Amino acid sequence: MIETLTNKQALYFIPLGGSEQFGVNLNVYVHAGKMLAVDCGLGFADERFPGIDLLLPDPELLEENRDQLVGMFITHAHEDHIGAVAHLWPRLKCPLYATPFTANILKRKLEENDIKKAKITIVDPAGEIDLGPFSLSFVPVAHSIPDAASVVIRAGGVSALHSGDWNLDPAPVAGAKTDKARFKALCADGVDAYIGDSTNSGVPGRAGSESEVEDGLYSEIAKYHGRIFVTTFSSNIGRLMSIMRAAKLAGRKVAVVGRSMQRMLSAAMECGLISDDVDILDMDAVLKLPDDQVMIICTGSQGEARAALSKIARGDHKAVSTKPGDVVIYSARTIPGNELAINSVKNNLIQAGVRVVTPRDSQHKIHVSGHPCQDEILELWNWVKPRCVIPVHGEREQLDTHAQLARTAQVPNVVVPQNGSVIEITAQGVSIVDHVVTGLLAVDQKRVITAHHRSITARRKLQYTGTAFGSIAVNAKGKMVGDPFLETVGLIDESDDADLKIEDHLYDTMIEAFDDMRAADRKDDGFVAEALRIAVRRKANQILGLRPKTIIHVIRV
Ligand SMILES: [Zn+2]
Ligand SMILES: [Zn+2]
Missing domain, CATH: 3.40.50.10710 (Metallo-hydrolase/oxidoreductase)
Structure with a gap:
């Protein structure tokens, strides 16, 4: 896909995660056939993913073009930015870059996951590095974790400021203040695009200190x-x-x-x-x-x-x-x-x-946010003079309020991305030119699967509909051998006689359905299983209004 991004005077930005939800931040910059990744975080699964705690961004685009991936920079050590690295690095095997505290946490996480070959380069939060066609200039920013950094990415004569998470805390307790002088110096001519934290874009005023x-x-x-x-x-x-x-x-x-x-x-x-x-x-x-x-x-x-x-x-x-x-x-x-x-x-x-x-019950300040409120965002824009604002890091609502703020502040251009948007940034303008397929991965107990994996869909369904398992032994002549078996989960209360009768009805239905079948049909295992499955499910729907997941095993003896 990246071979089609051929404009040599452009830097392409592709958010693979984090631009429609909180968490799973994974951002890709592309220039001259090379890719740079910024952040690789996890998200927390809700009740839509039974049995799953953690979600990851799908790194397929990076994985398929692994040889073109020059490195990954982690802006700070919050889980939504760093948490997927240990899960996905084995697929990417790219060099990692981070500021000292972030690198320390990253190293521990990789060690815990028995990843020994990953190379982490520690960068100065106010330093610069060159990675292939990209030149990166870091800027220390205040956030609710030490050593957070923004990064100005330059390639093909184009500049993009990727903010990471930040605020303008005038007196942070651990870590540095946001480096206004460095932002102003690096962005003296403005930036072609500001790609920034939308979390608190709807909150007036300042985060506080x-x-x-x-x-x-x-x-x-x-x-x-x-x-x-x-x-x-x-x-x-x-x-x-x-x-x-x-x-x-x-x-x-x-x-x-x-x-x-x-x-x-x-x-x-x-x-x-x-x-x-x-x-x-x-x-x-x-x-x-x-x-x-x-x-x-x-x-x-x-x-x-x-x-x-x-x-x-x-x-x-x-x-x-x-x-x-x-x-x-x-x-x-x-x-x-x-x-x-x-x-x-x-x-x-x-x-x-x-x-x-809680912070709401106390008349004292017992919590401040690490993300910028509106006045802080406006102040930073004043320093870096973006020609386009691309809101990321939030749900649709936060991205839209961020975009609205940019329009009100008369930023010349605003482009609201979706996960997978391919955004072309040039000195002349910024626009969405294509879309790549994105998705989520789910960390299951011992493996990583796609978030729409059938096992997860099935678990979700079982929660609502319950399930019925039946088995029936049939001989070569199509005669039933012994007693069939039927068990349900999530449909009845076994200690209640009236409920047990429901299970009896389902059992009888299974036997009747078998008896009603033609002798020739009974010789086909698949046919028997499907006919009995439909009969049991239909009966459950008649009695309970539920269509349980129903599985019938036919044992040929
Ligand atoms: Zn974050
Ligand atoms: Zn953060």
Whole structure:
């Protein structure tokens, strides 16, 4: 496909994921037959994918043109940007580029997945590299994780600014401020396209500063005498620092639970991002203290079933359990789609006599977003003067509000992509010129399959319709041998006699259907199975109004 992208004065941009949903960010730039990938993240599966937790972007375009792939740059270490690398790298085998903290996390993830051959090159967040026809200039940006970077990509005389996730926090707690001077210097003549974060494009004003959260948390914590649990995103190192400093001010000692949080903290320590004014104790030591000196930071702000807070709320955690008088503070936003899971954790906590505080309940600032609000986006555009805005990183709604903001700001051109749009960026203009097929992959228990794999469709269907399994033994003459067997799942309550009669009806229907068949037809296994399947399913629909997935095995004896 990429052979058709022949304009030598153009840089082509193809979002393979993340431009119709939150998560699964995977972006491709093409010039002179070569490709550069930016980010490779995962998404969280909802109830449409039974048995599946994680989704990945489909990298088929990159895989098919693997020899032309000069490398992959990861803008920062959030799962929606980095999380698919370990799953997909074996298909791509390309060189990886990342800033120090991002590279540290990436290395750990690859090691956990036993990937030893991947080469990660650490880049300076304010540095430059040349990759084949692409020249990349990085710019440090503030975000809710250290070492995030934007990248200006130049090829064929065309420039594109790929923002990654960012905001204009005037005083970040961990990591650098957004480098205004570098943006202005790199984009003194404007950029042909700005490809940017749409998450908060509908939110007026500014995100605020991580440094305000320490005071906000302190004011909130100071109200309580019970033990305090705070949950946030593991990777938000600045937030972890704010929480630990607020704890110190309030005379509380801190323990941390949750593997991902411990992993992130150890990466942050290796990168020198944790200052020595905070300290972390063992859980045992903290639990021995009086309640008003206890602070436990835990994973699970999104209701993840296996995270520490969810286990604690269910009473399943080995090291710690709640008691009445405890307080749980959510220092995080709810990612759309996680509401039900989070509510279930909250309900467990409240039932156990625990007070739950979310950013909405507190009059203090206990959370700020890592993504830019409208005034910040406008300010950045002022520095880099985009000739075209291409909104990415969001659902249709966020992409459209981002586009609307650009039109209001009189950006000369706005192009709203879909996943798979092939966008030609030239000095003369930007337009969608083609489309490639995209999709999602699903991480099943031991393999990666397409998200529309029949097994997933079948699981989804079984949830709603139930299932009936039957088997019947037939001899060579077409006579039934022994008693047939029929079992249903998800149709009846076996402890209820009236319900059991329904299963009897289905069983009788199966036998009647067999008896009604002509002798010649009974010699054809496929024919028998299909006739019985239709009869059982029709009967179930008559009685229950459900068409269960029905499977009949014919055993020829
Ligand atoms: Zn993101
Ligand atoms: Zn992010």
